[in-house]
Amino acid sequence: MLISRWSLRIFSKxxxxxxxxxxxxxxxxxxxxxxxxxxxxxxxxxxxxxxxxTLNYQSNTPKPFDDIDYDSITGGxxxxxxxxxxxxxxxxxxxxxxxxxxxxxxxxxxQNLLQLSSRSSRMKHLKYLFLIEKKKENRIVRKLEKRAERxxxxxxxxxxxxxxxxxxxxxxxxxxxxxxxxxxxxYRLCEAMxxxxxxxxxxxxxxxxxxxxxxxxxxxLLLMWSYNRTHKDPxxxxxxxxxxxxxxxxxxxxTIPTIDDPTFPLNYxxxxxxxxxxxxxxxxxxxxxxxxxKEYNHDDVxxxxxxxxxxxxxxxxxxxxxxxxxxxxxxxxDLYLDWKQGTKNLTINQMIMIMADLKIDNNWVxxxxxxxxxxxxxxxxxxxGLVGSNHKISAKRIRDDFRRNSVYNLLIKx
Amino acid sequence: MCSLLRKHLHWNLPKLVSARQTSIYxxxxxxxxxxxIIVPRKMKGRFASEEQKRxxxxxxxxxxxxxxxxxxxxxxxxSIERGYINEKNINGCILEICSQQKRLxxxxxxxxxxxxxxxxxxxxxxxxxxxxxxxxxxxELTDDDQYExxxxxxxxxKNNLHLLNSVLLEGIVMGICCTTLWRxxxxxxxxxxxxxxxTLNTFVSVILRAFEEGEIDLGWTTVxxxxxLHRIIPLEIIAAWFNLCxxxxxxxxxxxxxxxxxxxxxxxxxxxxxxxxxxxxxxIKTTTTMIYHNSGKCKNCxxxxxxxxxxxxxxxxxxxxxxxxxMIGKNIFNNSSPQELNDFKDxxxxxxxxxxxxxxxxxAYAYRGKIGDHSLTKIVMKNFIExxxxxxxxxxxxxxxxxxxxFDFIKQNAHIFFTNDLSKDDPFVLYAAMxxxxxxxxxxxxxxxxxxxxxxxxxxxxxxxxxxxxHRLRLRIRAGDKVIIKEPITxxxxxxxxxxxxxxxxxxxxxxxxxxxxxxxxxDKWMCIKM
Numbered sequence: 001m002l003i004s005r006w007s008l009r010i011f012s013k014x015x016x017x018x019x020x021x022x023x024x025x026x027x028x029x030x031x032x033x034x035x036x037x038x039x040x041x042x043x044x045x046x047x048x049x050x051x052x053x054t055l056n057y058q059s060n061t062p063k064p065f066d067d068i069d070y071d072s073i074t075g076g077x078x079x080x081x082x083x084x085x086x087x088x089x090x091x092x093x094x095x096x097x098x099x100x101x102x103x104x105x106x107x108x109x110x111q112n113l114l115q116l117s118s119r120s121s122r123m124k125h126l127k128y129l130f131l132i133e134k135k136k137e138n139r140i141v142r143k144l145e146k147r148a149e150r151x152x153x154x155x156x157x158x159x160x161x162x163x164x165x166x167x168x169x170x171x172x173x174x175x176x177x178x179x180x181x182x183x184x185x186x187y188r189l190c191e192a193m194x195x196x197x198x199x200x201x202x203x204x205x206x207x208x209x210x211x212x213x214x215x216x217x218x219x220x221l222l223l224m225w226s227y228n229r230t231h232k233d234p235x236x237x238x239x240x241x242x243x244x245x246x247x248x249x250x251x252x253x254x255t256i257p258t259i260d261d262p263t264f265p266l267n268y269x270x271x272x273x274x275x276x277x278x279x280x281x282x283x284x285x286x287x288x289x290x291x292x293x294k295e296y297n298h299d300d301v302x303x304x305x306x307x308x309x310x311x312x313x314x315x316x317x318x319x320x321x322x323x324x325x326x327x328x329x330x331x332x333x334d335l336y337l338d339w340k341q342g343t344k345n346l347t348i349n350q351m352i353m354i355m356a357d358l359k360i361d362n363n364w365v366x367x368x369x370x371x372x373x374x375x376x377x378x379x380x381x382x383x384x385g386l387v388g389s390n391h392k393i394s395a396k397r398i399r400d401d402f403r404r405n406s407v408y409n410l411l412i413k414x
Numbered sequence: 415m416c417s418l419l420r421k422h423l424h425w426n427l428p429k430l431v432s433a434r435q436t437s438i439y440x441x442x443x444x445x446x447x448x449x450x451i452i453v454p455r456k457m458k459g460r461f462a463s464e465e466q467k468r469x470x471x472x473x474x475x476x477x478x479x480x481x482x483x484x485x486x487x488x489x490x491x492x493s494i495e496r497g498y499i500n501e502k503n504i505n506g507c508i509l510e511i512c513s514q515q516k517r518l519x520x521x522x523x524x525x526x527x528x529x530x531x532x533x534x535x536x537x538x539x540x541x542x543x544x545x546x547x548x549x550x551x552x553x554e555l556t557d558d559d560q561y562e563x564x565x566x567x568x569x570x571x572k573n574n575l576h577l578l579n580s581v582l583l584e585g586i587v588m589g590i591c592c593t594t595l596w597r598x599x600x601x602x603x604x605x606x607x608x609x610x611x612x613t614l615n616t617f618v619s620v621i622l623r624a625f626e627e628g629e630i631d632l633g634w635t636t637v638x639x640x641x642x643l644h645r646i647i648p649l650e651i652i653a654a655w656f657n658l659c660x661x662x663x664x665x666x667x668x669x670x671x672x673x674x675x676x677x678x679x680x681x682x683x684x685x686x687x688x689x690x691x692x693x694x695x696x697x698i699k700t701t702t703t704m705i706y707h708n709s710g711k712c713k714n715c716x717x718x719x720x721x722x723x724x725x726x727x728x729x730x731x732x733x734x735x736x737x738x739x740x741m742i743g744k745n746i747f748n749n750s751s752p753q754e755l756n757d758f759k760d761x762x763x764x765x766x767x768x769x770x771x772x773x774x775x776x777x778a779y780a781y782r783g784k785i786g787d788h789s790l791t792k793i794v795m796k797n798f799i800e801x802x803x804x805x806x807x808x809x810x811x812x813x814x815x816x817x818x819x820x821f822d823f824i825k826q827n828a829h830i831f832f833t834n835d836l837s838k839d840d841p842f843v844l845y846a847a848m849x850x851x852x853x854x855x856x857x858x859x860x861x862x863x864x865x866x867x868x869x870x871x872x873x874x875x876x877x878x879x880x881x882x883x884x885h886r887l888r889l890r891i892r893a894g895d896k897v898i899i900k901e902p903i904t905x906x907x908x909x910x911x912x913x914x915x916x917x918x919x920x921x922x923x924x925x926x927x928x929x930x931x932x933x934x935x936x937x938d939k940w941m942c943i944k945m
Contacts, residue, residue, distance in 0.1 A: 085577045089538065093581055096506030096539035100498060119580070134459065290835055318836065319747030 073110045083114060090119070091126065099123070100130040112211055185229040189265035192234045197359060198301050200273050201348070204241035205307040206248055208316055213308040217348070218251030221306060224349040225266065231356045239268035240276060248306065274324060277301050284321035287345045289328040292335065296358045304351050313343065336364050338377035340402070346371065377402060462497035470511050474520060482520070484508075484527045506543050513547025518554050521547045538574070541566060542582065545589035549619065552592040564593040571602055578606045584616045591623045614644050618651060625654040628662060634669070641677060645872060649685055656692040667693060668945070671917050674909040678876060680937050686921035693943065703942040710905030714942040717912045719905035722880045724852070732877045733848050740868045741841050750837040758831065758842060765806070765829050767850040770798055770887070773843045773858035774809030778816050780859040784891045792820040793897050794857070794889070799827045808843050810835050840865065847885065855902065857887045883907065907936055917943040
């Protein structure tokens with residue numbers, strides 16, 4: 001009888017879980033799988049009896065944070081230590097009054113909190129961390145519930161003595177592992193490095209972003225890189241002006257631990273883009289300039305600024321390009337789309353999606369489909385199509401209608 | 415095999431399923447399947463914690479005696495598992511809700527219970543919460559309580575002096591303000607060395623106590639300190655001051671108005687209503703009025719308001735601050751380029767001073783559609799030139815395209831400076847007006863609020879506001895393409911006293927978020943007060 005590898009894994013884990021149930025009475029806070037099949041209770045995760053006793057006698061009043069690693073947070077600095085103690089007192093107070101504060105903070109989270117200057121920003125950050133913590137907790141609970149459900153289903157399935165076919169069972173197809181797909185994608189990337197088109201990512205805006213924007217930027221860079229490798233004709237992405245100590249790059253290398261491996265297909269350099277390419281070839285893509293990109297020029301090298309500006313929009317990339325005296329261009333969004341709401345700055349991964357599609361056939365209509373639909377006025381807003389046709393008049397009418405309706409809505413609200 | 419199967423099906427289907435049965439079957443498919451049992455909502459997250467809070471507040475409202483079964487309450491709250499309240503923060507939550515309901519007896523009994531349970535001192539956070547809840551019902555405190563709070567506060571301050579933060583200080587000051595030693599609070603604030611970071615509530619508790627005790631000077635100096643830091647005047651303070659006025663003959667209502675006059679602060683709707691009702695009680699007549707823009711006369715009493723003055727020294731400060739903060743900012747390339755700025759400086763040095771600086775692009779776009787063709791710029795410029803004024807037109811290079819034929823006329827009769835298409839033109843307009851002298855006027859519809867913000871300091875901002883208000887010309891377009899240039903507002907838009915003892919006080923109305931504000935940034939309403 002054949003049992004596939006997956007089900008084997010589940011059963012082995014179950015066995016481990018059951019074993020730990022017996023042993024685990026010593027460690028009180030462990031989440032447990034509580035007899036998933038037979039039990040009728042809704043939650044399969046319970047805390048062991050023990051802490052509930054403390055309610056009545058409470059040998060010492062509990063403090064929210066008792067396991068703080070002072071040395072690694074402050075690095076032995078006296079001033080930061082006193083600052084940290086103040087911060088702990090503040091957070092204790094918030095915690096006691098029932099605010100939404102996470103029950104555990106990591107070393108880097110403490111360090112981030114220390115950098116925030118105002119109380120309200122600290123409170124906001126704490127709430128953000130709290131929500132993340134709750135999300136993680138809920139995810140674990142849901143996972144356990146699902147696993148229990150699955151095991152129940154397997155047990156109740158009618159057994160036959162023959163070979164079992166189906167999902168997670170036997171199959172006539174060979175399984176394609178993630179590793180195989182990875183090697184294919186990486187092969188494509190390597191090919192692009194040799195023969196493909198170059199695109200530059202300017203990572204020099206670290207100082208202009210807040211912490212949240214920096215982490216957001218790192219995530220966008222990761223998304224961009226991963227989209228590029230799945231594309232049928234990927235770019236050779238080069239990260240330039242990279243500071244290895246910056247938060248953005250740290251965030252990126254945290255999600256890609258093998259970023260420094262010699263075989264890993266990601267290029268980054270400390271050099272400026274002017275050192276890499278001649279000035280005439282470079283084109284900075286910035287939303288603040290007036291020039292519109294007519295078509296993709298294969299001789300040019302395009303630069304995208306790795307910047308997220310959610311809080312205040314400053315024409316930083318424009319200033320940079322102006323200082324370096326390189327050409328600038330923006331996407332012809334007004335020519336091809338009817339904009340509804342939101343800023344006309346796009347995320348980094350959207351930019352790569354658009355540029356990659358544009359590179360293939362220079363077709364703006366299909367390339368601009370990567371812009372999210374909520375930003376566009378009409379449902380069929382992507383198909384405004386050719387310039388100078390009659391569509392333009394109708395687009396104006398649509399926009400007027402939209403404005404008029406929004407005024408009516410305001411009046412109705414009042 | 416496959417074909418066999420199909421054949422089999424084909425042959426059997428009509429026999430198996432008759433016409434009536436199939437129709438029933440499809441109906442059942444189309445109908446929305448309603449679940450037989452409605453699943454109760456999961457007890458987790460926000461829902462669960464609201465439930466927990468509800469249990470506590472019900473308990474607090476219901477209980478009458480001072481002997482309560484706190485343990486039972488705790489265990490019933492903690493039985494809801496996935497809420498935000500847990501063993502660590504339940505004490506604080508219960509205290510918070512007790513103080514919200516202003517139940518001092520419950521607060522005390524709960525503190526006693528906590529002390530019993532832990533057999534040691536409760537931690538700082540809980541103690542602070544206790545002090546805060548005592549402050550909320552401070553008029554009910556007995557002498558013993560006051561003594562206890564006093565010793566608590568003093569020991570808290572002594573023990574935590576090295577790591578005082580604003581919240582801890584707030585709690586300590588609140589506690590000490592309940593007791594007779596409330597004057598120590600000022601000492602505490604001074605010794606804490608975080609004077610730039612003291613919260614609003616700290617000041618408010620000191621001021622309220624000072625006014626209750628009749629300490630006028632101490633109270634008003636603290637109000638001034640608070641205002642310098644937070645730029646806000648809470649309602650309670652003014653109410654407390656008026657209460658003091660009723661008892662004490664030496665204090666008068668004028669003090670509030672004088673404070674507003676000295677700080678040039680424009681109050682909100684609710685505070686204005688409070689002042690109006692209190693003045694009415696003491697027999698002073700107040701009327702809502704408006705001010706005529708061009709003359710500065712009050713509609714009610716026909717008094718002419720004071721002139722807004724910008725002194726030369728103030729103007730110099732403004733000039734310097736403007737160049738460094740707005741024109742150059744963090745990075746000159748954001749707004750312009752060094753080359754362009756130098757060219758502009760040279761240009762101004764040669765051609766200044768002007769009588770009027772015109773914001774060309776604002777003129778072209780802000781009044782777009784009001785006049786048939788694009789001749790507005792020409793009409794306005796002609797208007798100025800006929801008065802023999804020296805005019806400077808500033809715009810971007812693409813303005814030439816918009817102006818078209820009229821450009822030749824303007825070119826011959828006025829000075830023109832066009833910035834690059836990628837530069838911002840507003841800072842150039844302001845810069846030109848400022849550097850050609852204090853009498854130069856601007857023609858624009860823009861209120862320049864963004865540039866005002868960049869100036870930073872509140873004092874410099876108010877200088878800028880006055881200067882702009884005094885020098886900003888506006889247009890009014892009547893039917894038949896008649897263009898009138900409106901003179902700027904010259905009177906002072908702040909609380910002021912006229913010669914014969916009549917006060918004028920501006921105030922802002924409450925506005926729904928997203929509603930329009932006035933196009934000239936003047937206060938919404940005025941109050942005429944006859945003392």
